[in-house]
Amino acid sequence: MKKKIAVIEGDGIGPEVTQQSIRILNAIAEHFNHEFEYTYCLMGADAIDKTGNPLPDETIEVCLNSDAILFGAIGHPKYDNDPTAKVRPEQGLLKLRKSLQLYSNIRPIKTYSSLFHLSPLKAKNIEGVDFIIFRELTGGIYFGKKETAADGSQATDECTYTRQEIERIAHLAFQFAQKPERRKKLTLVDKANVLETSRLWRKIVQEIAPLYPDVAVDYMFVDNAAMQIILNPKQFDVILTENMFGDIISDEASVISGSLGLLPSASLGTGGLALFEPIHGSYPQAAGKDIANPIGSILSAAMMLEYLGLHEEGNLVREAVNWTLMNSFVTKDIDPVNFYFTSTIGELVSDFVSGKVSGSVNSQNIELRKSTII
Numbered sequence: 273m274k275k276k277i278a279v280i281e282g283d284g285i286g287p288e289v290t291q292q293s294i295r296i297l298n299a300i301a302e303h304f305n306h307e308f309e310y311t312y313c314l315m316g317a318d319a320i321d322k323t324g325n326p327l328p329d330e331t332i333e334v335c336l337n338s339d340a341i342l343f344g345a346i347g348h349p350k351y352d353n354d355p356t357a358k359v360r361p362e363q364g365l366l367k368l369r370k371s372l373q374l375y376s377n378i379r380p381i382k383t384y385s386s387l388f389h390l391s392p393l394k395a396k397n398i399e400g401v402d403f404i405i406f407r408e409l410t411g412g413i414y415f416g417k418k419e420t421a422a423d424g425s426q427a428t429d430e431c432t433y434t435r436q437e438i439e440r441i442a443h444l445a446f447q448f449a450q451k452p453e454r455r456k457k458l459t460l461v462d463k464a465n466v467l468e469t470s471r472l473w474r475k476i477v478q479e480i481a482p483l484y485p486d487v488a489v490d491y492m493f494v495d496n497a498a499m500q501i502i503l504n505p506k507q508f509d510v511i512l513t514e515n516m517f518g519d520i521i522s523d524e525a526s527v528i529s530g531s532l533g534l535l536p537s538a539s540l541g542t543g544g545l546a547l548f549e550p551i552h553g554s555y556p557q558a559a560g561k562d563i564a565n566p567i568g569s570i571l572s573a574a575m576m577l578e579y580l581g582l583h584e585e586g587n588l589v590r591e592a593v594n595w596t597l598m599n600s601f602v603t604k605d606i607d608p609v610n611f612y613f614t615s616t617i618g619e620l621v622s623d624f625v626s627g628k629v630s631g632s633v634n635s636q637n638i639e640l641r642k643s644t645i646i
């Protein structure tokens with residue numbers, strides 16, 4: 273199978289984690305006899321430096337002509353600390369999401385028993401956690417009218433949602449909850465006791481629910497959800513929520529897995545195009561040090577393979593990731609004492625995919641960054 277993939281490495285640790293995913297995609301291509309054609313394009317601070325524009329038109333063009341998009345990370349401290357900056361890296365990502373109508377951001381949360389002892393949460397509370405967040409991605413306060421008074425005394429961000437924006441992602445989330453492997457439960461996270469937009473979300477979800485009689489629906493205010501995600505994460509199956517709440521609770525939920533660096537995401541659009549990215553940011557302090565966690569990006573690549581219809585391939589990547597975690601081959605964010613390098617994890621996952629790992633691994637050699645396999 274031949275597929276065209278647009279690659280946006282982006283800022284900070286984006287390039288180094290994406291390079292590991294490409295290495296693994298290449299191993300998959302070789303193993304299964306596929307051809308992946310990569311076109312690299314610019315976005316974010318990198319694009320501002322090179323072109324003055326956080327999202328050059330050429331990047332949108334390349335994405336539109338691709339089967340899928342693999343994206344690394346965005347953001348740079350020089351903009352974070354300058355609230356008056358007119359051009360910001362994040363504008364690139366937001367514009368890309370909007371231009372391609374990538375309205376549904378899917379963020380799976382699961383746990384790995386080999387990492388329980390490293391979690392700030394108790395093992396008994398996180399064992400078996402398996403839920404998925406459907407975050408609306410092209411509406412709400414992120415895209416509302418923004419204004420700052422000329423004298424700088426006041427600023428406004430408007431939050432608007434239309435029926436159509438809510439319905440399309442709600443249907444996707446309900447359909448997902450119906451899948452055989454799911455537990456047929458959907459939780460709408462909102463703030464309907466205060467916000468008009470949240471009341472519209474609740475009304476529409478209540479209207480749609482009877483179309484999916486096998487799915488149990490419950491409603492939770494976002495402040496309570498923030499607490500429940502830590503207190504009793506096992507209660508969740510599919511969470512549906514708006515843009516800003518989804519951004520916040522998905523970072524929070526990553527603590528359950530053990531690290532923000534482990535979490536992948538897929539953003540699906542109306543045009544049949546999809547973008548795959550780890551949920552973490554650009555982590556500039558780690559950039560270029562070979563210490564970032566590539567697993568969020570690698571699992572995003574696995575989601576991409578599945579989206580392209582390559583299920584066996586996606587499963588193999590996931591199996592390889594499980595194998596590294598089970599053997600405690602983890603990066604510094606997970607184990608600050610016994611950790612492995614970004615590129616070493618990429619090499620291990622890639623070797624597993626290529627069938628070069630038979631279970632016996634000399635971990636001392638890996639620490640020394642020699643040959644990984646006996």
Ligand code: IPM
Nearest residue numbers: 346347362365366519551553
């Ligand atoms: C995310 C990120 C982005 C967001 C930023 C980089 C604009 O935090 O994908 O979660 O807020 O959506």
Ligand code: MG
Nearest residue numbers: 519520523551
């Ligand atoms: Mg975020």
